[in-house]
Amino acid sequence: MKKLLIYLRNYKKESLLGPLFKLLEAAFELLVPLIIAKIIDQGILLADVPYILRMCLILVGLGIAGLASSLIAQYYAAKAAAGFGKELRHGLFDHIQGLSYAEIDQLGTSTLITRMTSDMNQVQSGVNMTLRLLLRSPFIVFGSMIMAFTIDFRVALIFVTAILLLSAVVFIIMSWCIPLYKKVQGKLDQVLLLTRENLTGVRVIRAFCLEQEELQTFQESNQQLTQVQKYVGRIAALMNPLTYIVINLAVVWLIWTGAVQVSTGLLTQGAVVALYNYMSQILTELIKLANLIITVNKSIACGNRIQDVFQVSSSLQVVSDSAKSSKIVSRPPAIEFRRVQLCYSQTGDCALSHMDFTIGQGETVGIIGGTGSGKSSLVHLIPRFYDVTEGEVLVDGINVKEYPLENLRQKIGMVPQKAVLFKGTIRENLKWGKKDATDQEIFQALTTAQAEEVVNGKGGLDYLIHQDGKNLSGGQRQRLTIARALVRQPQILILDDSASALDFATDAALRKAIAALDPRPTVLIVSQRTSSIQHCDKIIVLDDGQIAGIGTNDQLMKTCDIYQEIYQSQFKKEDALDEQA
Numbered sequence: 001m002k003k004l005l006i007y008l009r010n011y012k013k014e015s016l017l018g019p020l021f022k023l024l025e026a027a028f029e030l031l032v033p034l035i036i037a038k039i040i041d042q043g044i045l046l047a048d049v050p051y052i053l054r055m056c057l058i059l060v061g062l063g064i065a066g067l068a069s070s071l072i073a074q075y076y077a078a079k080a081a082a083g084f085g086k087e088l089r090h091g092l093f094d095h096i097q098g099l100s101y102a103e104i105d106q107l108g109t110s111t112l113i114t115r116m117t118s119d120m121n122q123v124q125s126g127v128n129m130t131l132r133l134l135l136r137s138p139f140i141v142f143g144s145m146i147m148a149f150t151i152d153f154r155v156a157l158i159f160v161t162a163i164l165l166l167s168a169v170v171f172i173i174m175s176w177c178i179p180l181y182k183k184v185q186g187k188l189d190q191v192l193l194l195t196r197e198n199l200t201g202v203r204v205i206r207a208f209c210l211e212q213e214e215l216q217t218f219q220e221s222n223q224q225l226t227q228v229q230k231y232v233g234r235i236a237a238l239m240n241p242l243t244y245i246v247i248n249l250a251v252v253w254l255i256w257t258g259a260v261q262v263s264t265g266l267l268t269q270g271a272v273v274a275l276y277n278y279m280s281q282i283l284t285e286l287i288k289l290a291n292l293i294i295t296v297n298k299s300i301a302c303g304n305r306i307q308d309v310f311q312v313s314s315s316l317q318v319v320s321d322s323a324k325s326s327k328i329v330s331r332p333p334a335i336e337f338r339r340v341q342l343c344y345s346q347t348g349d350c351a352l353s354h355m356d357f358t359i360g361q362g363e364t365v366g367i368i369g370g371t372g373s374g375k376s377s378l379v380h381l382i383p384r385f386y387d388v389t390e391g392e393v394l395v396d397g398i399n400v401k402e403y404p405l406e407n408l409r410q411k412i413g414m415v416p417q418k419a420v421l422f423k424g425t426i427r428e429n430l431k432w433g434k435k436d437a438t439d440q441e442i443f444q445a446l447t448t449a450q451a452e453e454v455v456n457g458k459g460g461l462d463y464l465i466h467q468d469g470k471n472l473s474g475g476q477r478q479r480l481t482i483a484r485a486l487v488r489q490p491q492i493l494i495l496d497d498s499a500s501a502l503d504f505a506t507d508a509a510l511r512k513a514i515a516a517l518d519p520r521p522t523v524l525i526v527s528q529r530t531s532s533i534q535h536c537d538k539i540i541v542l543d544d545g546q547i548a549g550i551g552t553n554d555q556l557m558k559t560c561d562i563y564q565e566i567y568q569s570q571f572k573k574e575d576a577l578d579e580q581a
């Protein structure tokens, strides 16, 4: 958590002025009981009305000065906390963006969202409250005690006893609560995970009539969260009654001792009232301090969760110097896999092994294989979404690890399996491919992607896409994501099963348009359909993470059993469908 405080560096002035003005406010407050004592002992006792009025004016002055100091302190503390929150959020977001898929998979998106939102808010309010109360409350508590000592030594010992007892109560309750706050945030992660999965998968859940089961699972998770929250809440709720008991006993003891001292003439009535006021101030401040400690502890628990994310460093070792990556190699293969192995976890089986092949410049290569055979894993290695466990992946003759990440990814147009679009206009979405793309360039890409009619049908590039592209069909989304990748005119175009929602005719037209591009990119088409890849220059057949065959359609039909099986099963099906039609 301490390391996060670096994000306050641009708010040093505010972080200093906030607590200082709070101290000033506290100092004014500490003077009030003394003035009241004077009004009682001198003004009321001697019936000196002008003196009473003068003192009342001083009280009003102290009140106004205290209020002004408090407002200024709140302003600076809020400014520092909001600024801290903004910079920390920015820093965390930036850090997460730099992580590879492997770390993001390992952490999980739900917990990252909780850490970016709920944890972040908690840390921000912790900083705000700390700046306002961390100095003020102890200052009032010890200031009141010192003031009590200046009034009467024996009575002041009551203060010392009360403060020691109160500190013990606060300490015990806090040590009980702190570990539980972390647990609460963990349970919150689970609830968020379920919420997220249910909201994104709502159609599937309804299609399978699983609403009741999902509701049940959610209720169980929510119940667990509530139980931990209630348990912590009950312990934390002990704080106020216990502190009130201690303080009220101390007040009774104080009034008793004070009354005895007044009757023996050792203390004035005004002094007893002042001591009583100091005791009340201590009570108020200790309650604030206890709340501060609760908030700070929650913030520390949340801050540590954020810190944990910062501690996860990216496994992608990125080079910043582009000298090596820009060296000229004469007509190297566009892509080369050398003895590549990829294992997602150290213990589990490898998703890919013994991958050895080259893809020439401008070649169109199909990648086919059963479900889970490693097709997506293979193409993810090219833009370095994941790093190989063993071997090398080369682009234009250079190991992908030797490229600055941006240079490498600039070369590649990636169309992922899931067509993801963002809230915004079609134009904004397509400009993700190339920031300064003109409408003409966008329309060229749309034409190649067979998406021009989609855009025209929606009234043009200013059509507003809803979150996750919900107002578009699956096929429309796919065409737009293909166009987005084409806008940047990539050297390498990867279509990861991204034409699955297109009908055969559109799929064929798309392949034809891509083949006609000038300059012609190197194209990798991942597909489950033989019809989509059979005309490729080369086809790589994967089986259980290994290469089962490489060659053209004709070669593979003679040499690769797996390819023959896939081909025959699909063509029989398509023939049957044709007959039915």
Ligand SMILES: Nc1ncnc2c1ncn2[C@@H]1O[C@H](COP(=O)(O)OP(=O)(O)OP(=O)(O)O)[C@@H](O)[C@H]1O
Residues within 6 Å of the ligand: 105, 344, 345, 351, 369, 370, 371, 372, 373, 374, 375, 376, 377, 378, 417
């Ligand atoms: N992020 C990941 N973490 C752990 N294992 C993964 C991850 N992604 C894929 N795998 C595993 O790697 C293997 C290959 O998966 P991959 O997605 O590459 O297959 P695929 O051929 O593209 O499948 P499909 O055609 O169904 O999309 C599978 O066993 C899968 O469970």
